[in-house]
Amino acid sequence: MIPGYTKRYKETLQYMFSKLPMYQRVGSVAYKKDLTNIVKLCNYLGNPHLKFPCIHIAGTNGKGSTSHLLAAAFQTKKYKTGLYVSPHYKDYRERIKIDGKYIPVKFVVDFIEELKPIIEEINPSFFELNVAMAFAYFASKNVDIAIIETGLGGRLDSTNIIKPVLSVITNISYDHMSLLGETLPEIAFEKAGIIKEGIPVVIGEKQAEVATVFEKRASEHNAKLYNASDHFKAELKESNPDYDVFDIYKDNQLIFEGLKFELKGSFQTKNMLTVLATLAIYNELHPGFFKTEDIYTAFANVKSLTNFIGRWQILMQKPMVIADSGHNEAGIANVIDQLNSLHYNKLHMVIGVVNDKDIDKMLAMFPHDASYYFAKANIPRGLDAKLLREKAKRYNLKGKAFSSVNKAYKAALVNAAEDDLIFIGGSTFVVAEVL
Secondary structure (H helix, E strand, O other), X not given: OOOOOHHHHHHHHHXXXXXXOOHHHHOHHHOOXXXXXXXXXXXXXXXXXXXXXXXXXXXOOOHHHHHHHHHHHHHHOOOOEEEEOXXXXXXXXXXXXXXXXXXXXXXXXXXXXXXXXXXXXXXXXXXXXXXXXXXXXXXXXXXXXXXXXXXXXXXXXXXXXXXXXXXXEOOOOOOOHHHHOOOHHHHHHHHHHHOXXXXXXXXXXXXOOOHHHHHHHHHHOOOOEEEHHHHEXXXXXXXXXXXXXXXXXXXXXXXXXXXXXXXXXXXXHHHHHHHHHHHHHHHHHOOOOOOHHHHHHHHHOHHHHHXXXXXXXXXXXXXXXXXXXXXXXHHHHHHHHHHHOOOOOOEEEEEOOEOOOOOHHHHHHOOOOOEEEEEOOOOOOEOOHHHHHHHHHOOOOOEEEEOOHHHHHHHHHHHOOOXXXXXXXXXXXXXXXXX
């Protein structure tokens, strides 16, 4: 860290976390249902979001993995690649990266100092300020392309002032219903808001319940719509602790043989196919840009290229300890599927959730034969561990409550044999405390 900036950086983060409403900490009161503030911030900054090409990513699950995979592909082409994602796990600067390197401390400090007059005037949310900072940083560094992940929804998300070269919607599931809608079509309508006039859009998973929502929006805006799952298929050929190996088919023709894929977890296969479809469309816009060898390199090295953490991350081998930040119905279903595919003697589950989630559907999916260690994430939204334990009892999930994630994790380590499996998850904030 730059001498003299350590203290100022801590003070800057304290200012941001305490003064600005932050959805991850306080919930829906931080969600701004319009784009007024982000427009004002970007006008103040000279509209940096219009100074670089970008790809926009929305969807309920898989946004972060999809964004990192796309960034890895462009980095392999030696493109200076900006990446904006949220939330962060350990370091605020994880949200804003160029070629896998975090935004410098100095830029964060100087940016907030410069914007304090307008911050005091309009009181933006934490997320709105993050988005403005990312845009300003990417413009200042003249990135060749930026991958921009939405925060919540799409239509009214602060990122939705960009003019992308491509839009991507990974999938639709139940999450943030109080803000986005109670039904899948209502949620899809909000996500579909990133579809822009004449800009191609890739849909990762074609889902019968919401397909017409995307088709209607794309038709109204003359946007070519491409369903990745209609064209791309993956066949698992080999699996080891470091990567999975796939044969990839496009329209039933083998296009990649023995493709090494570094992101573990069966759910990542969908994200891989979404990205392959996106790169195929990009190649239609820029013929011959991505070569076969580029894809092999990017998919085998996504973690080192982009500094990717938090999804199906193996923390220890004996016992096997896996952390994953899936936190809604579809995300937990993916986790359970993956756990069911593994071999172990006994399962230990370190689980915590936030207090504004409808967790009944999630709890109903958890296995009954596991030992549970219920914990409260160290944020205001964290659900009290004893309350979580009582809710879990209704689903025949048995275990103890702990006052912190680390205490729960330590207890699991004490109780687990070498051939057992410890899973840590239920919330991004639970995973953040063990990374």
